[in-house]
Amino acid sequence: MPGILMRALAVLLCLCATSAWAQDQYNFRVDDVQVNGVQRLEPGTVLTYLPLSVGDQLTESRAQQSIRALYDTGLFENVALQRQGNTLVVDVTERPEIARFTIKGNKKIGGDELKKALKEQGLAQGELYKRSLVDQLEQELRRQYYSNGYYSVAINTDVTDLGNNRVAIDITVKEGPIASIKDINIIGNEDFTDDQLKDVFELKSSSPAYTHPLTFWRSRDRYSREKLLGDLESLNSFYQNRGYIRFSVSSIQVSLSPDKRNIFLTLNVDEGAQYKINKYQFAGDMIVPETSLQRLVSVKDGQTFSRSEVDASASRISSGLADFGYAFADVDPLTRVNEEDKTVDLTFFIDPGKRAYVRQIAFNGNEKTNDETLRREMRQFEGAPFSRRGVERSRTRLARLPYVQDVQVNTDKVAGSEDLVDVNYDITERAAGTLQFGVGFSDAQGFLINGSVSHSNFRGTGNTLSLRAETNDYAKSVGASWTDPYFTDEGVSRTISAFYRNTDQLIRIGSGFDLNSIGGAVTFGLPITEYSQLRAGLGVETNEINSAVDRNGNDQLSDELNEFITENGRKATTYELQTGWSRDTRNRTFFATRGSNTEFQFNIKGPGSDLEYYDTSLEHERYFLVGSWIPGLSDKVVLSVDGRVAQTDIWGTGEDVPPYDNFFAGGARSVRGFSNGGLGPRDSFDNPYGGQFLTTVQSELVIPTFLESDNKSTRLTAFYDMGNVYENASDFETSELRSSAGVAFYWFTPFFGLLRVSYAAYVDDKAKNDEVDRFQFSFGVGL
Known part of the structure; x- marks a missing residue:
């Protein structure tokens, strides 16, 4: 016992002596400061970081503050303070400099962005070495590889001492094979099958022998935590939109095979009961009559509860109030669940705020x-x-x-x-002024060369000036136009145009002749609603038909053209009254996905013309989102239908409509699978002659593709076309309509404009003189 007391007393005396020594070490007036251990830095640089100077009193707290200040610079690995008399000795160990920094083998993760990020973090040649940053880099690389499915990745970091306080850092990455989802197992689902629920997931297992032909490139069997969280949200929405408002995912297990190549997902779900809407009502400050609000609500009493329908109804109410000036109206759909009869009472609580x-x-x-x-x-x-x-x-x-x-x-x-x-x-x-020179090809015009100078925003006014010249296989033309979209303050537009055209034949594949045309027009557009307008204008045009001769100088005009010249003469000047009406509600001009466009035109060659005839046409184009009809389909699945009916006929002076104003059918813009002009009446040389009555229908189903430009600058469709051209309207017979079906691809190329390719796998050619052309393409011409 006395021995224990003696040892305790000795320890106590040592502690008191140590405390007294420490107080003595950190409690003196600093007469000088000495810096040891610096190599690259100057001692004076170290002194600038110290929060004290010669003549200051050093205390224990100021000593700790000094050590912390030197560590905070990031320049030193170790810092210690010593006392030699009244001299403060600062011992430091500088961090080594990175003489070389390399990462090898990181093919999937890296590039210029990684190098830039590493340099910003201080991992680059010439920076100071910090082991903590290297460890963080390893962890971040591993995390990114894991998030992309590379679970067998090996990252080896080698730090080599090069002497002179310099190090070389070499990181070697062995990525290994990517892991794929072998199986997705769902436990607890009773009302829906595994296949129904898995269809909701973006992630798919690689076990099925069949892979959808339009999704095999998406690598949907590669696990990603972000994708899994998105799929869980989609699964929750699936149940919530079918009345299972108590649905929950109780647990998730993600397991990895021993070889780290296969991933197994197991989800335990609790479906709960299905609920219906008992009734809905409105509360709060409704501002507008309740009957107006009811028209904005799509849910009904007694129907199965759907979270998306409820949220959509609340959004429509909010948008409806915004149309009355309540820009920040808040509509909160509140639910009260009745567990006894499994129903939900729904209340749309409206807070319109102040009118803005x-x-x-x-x-x-x-x-x-x-x-x-x-x-x-x-x-x-x-x-x-x-x-x-x-x-x-x-x-x-x-x-x-x-x-x-x-x-x-x-x-x-x-x-x-x-x-x-x-x-x-x-x-x-975008650039409003363009100077263009280009080449193109189409089944209708053959090879063409065109040049144009245009400006759609002349001097910032929105006016359009255009000069254009073009030559193709059978025609040469020049033209100019000036459009003022706001000729009046009320939005009436005015277009002044003039042209000259020399034609060798009616269409690319047709009987030869020489036609010179010159004319001009003034046209006005009168808006009558937000989406529709009337068109009215006056034009004058002169056409002169000259004979076509062979090498021996013999006349080569067809019998039909000779007959027209005999009855009406070679030259005709006409004065045209142009009228029309259009309504356009499409969401965009090219590659629309919803809305419609309707155009009606009636142009008449009026009194005083050498030939008095008219032409009229009605075209209606409509787009439908098929995904809104059939659940599960992509919102990029679009059905378009474009129908056109046109007729021309003599009403006064003259015996017949001139052949250069006939309609032609066949080709990319009417019935694909047939050559341009390959349908309808033919002349004595068995070449297309055209007719005075035309009817066509083009229908296309847009097929989503893997391209990022899908429905932006590219579009893949399956088409079904029907139509024909007749000599007169009285000759129309449904049995004479031709049809075709196939696939078409459109692409706005950077250099050649619109590329259009189509292949008609099915062609209904009933007559011997129908000219079939299954594969058709064009580029450098518009829609």
Whole structure:
């Protein structure tokens, strides 16, 4: 016992002596500072980082502060303070410099972005070496490889001491094979089969022997945590939209095979019961009559609860209130679950907020376009109540301008005000002025060479100036036009145009003759609604038919053309009244996915013309989102139907319509699978002569592809065409309609414009003189 007491007393005395020594070491006046261990740095540089100087009193807290300040510089691995008399000795060990830094073998993860990121983090030649950064790099690389399915990746880091306080860092990556999902197992589902639920997933297992031909390149069997989280959200939506509002995923197991090549997913789900809507009602400040709100709600009493339908109804109510000026209306769908009868009482709680007014409309990015040129497209006005529909329609009108590439709109609250908003349109302009020279080919025109000078935004006014020259296998032409889309403040447009054309034959494959045409027109467009307009104009045109002769100088005109010349003469000047009506609700001009376009034209060669005849046509084009009809289909599956009926006939002076104004059928724009003009009446040389009555229908089903440009600059379709051309309307017979079916591909190429390729696998050629052309292509010509 006494021995234990003696040892305890000795320890206590040592601690007191040590404490006294420590206080003595860190409690003195600093007369000098000495720096040891620096190699690249100057001692004076180290002193600048110290929070004390000669003459200061050193305490324990100031010593700790000094050590922390030197570590915070990142320049030193070790820092220690010593005392020699009244001299403070600073011992440091500098971090080595990275003399070489390499990463090898990282084919899947890397590139310039990785090098830039590493340099910003301090992992590059010439930077200071920090082991912690290398460890973080290893962890990040491993994480990225794991997220991309490379679970057998091996990362080896070698740090070599090169002397002179320099190191070389070499990282070698062995990526190994990518792991694939071998099986997805779902446990707990009773009301839906495994296949029904797996169809919701983006992730797919690699075990089935059959792979969908349109998705094999997507590598959907590669595991990704982000994709799994997205699939779980899709699975939850699947059940929520079918009334299973208590659905949950209780657990998820992700297991890896010993060779790290196969992944097994197991999901335990709890479906719960299916619920129906008992009733719905409105609460809060409804602003508008309840009957108006009911028209915006798609759910009904007694139907199965659907979360997407409920949210869509709330969104429509909010948008409807925004059309009345309540820009920030909040509609919250509240649910009360009745467990006894498995029903849901739904309440749309409406908080419209204050009615908002537009203080200012501003345009950003319009460097080449005048502000007033854009402002005249507005359907939302400053000082007026805010209208979501007006703002969005204004954005659409801006986006349809030929000199605008993209438009984004933002609605911002005015600071300090509860009822004022600013509407800002961010404009991305495209080149409005073009000088083009190009070549092209089409089944209708053959090889063509064209050149043009055009400007769709002349001096920022939105006016269009165009000069064009073209030559193809059978015609040469020049033309000029000037269009003012706002000839009047009310939006009436005016186009002035003139042309000259020399033609060797009616179409590319036809009987030869020489036709000279010259003319001009003034046309006005009169808007009657937001989506439709009337067209009216006057034109004059002179056409002269000259004989076609062979090498021996013999006349080679067909019997039909000779008869027309005998009855009507070779030269005719006509004065034309041009009228028409159009309605366009398409979401975009090219590669539309919804909406329709209808055009009706009636042009008449009026009194005083050498030939008095008319031509009229009606064309209707409509787009349908098939995915909205059939659940599970992509929203890129689009059905388009384009039907056209046209007729021309003599009404006054003259015996017949001139052959150069006949209609032709066959080719890419009417009935594919037949050559251009390969259908209908023929002349005495058995060449296409055209007719006075035309009817065609083109239907296309857009097929989604793996291309990123899908439905933007490329489109793949399956088509079915039907139609024919007849000598007169009285000759029309449905039994004489021709049809074809096949596939077509469209691509806006960077250099040659639109490339159009089609192959007709089925062609209904009933007559011997039908000219079949299954494979057709063209480039350098528009839609």
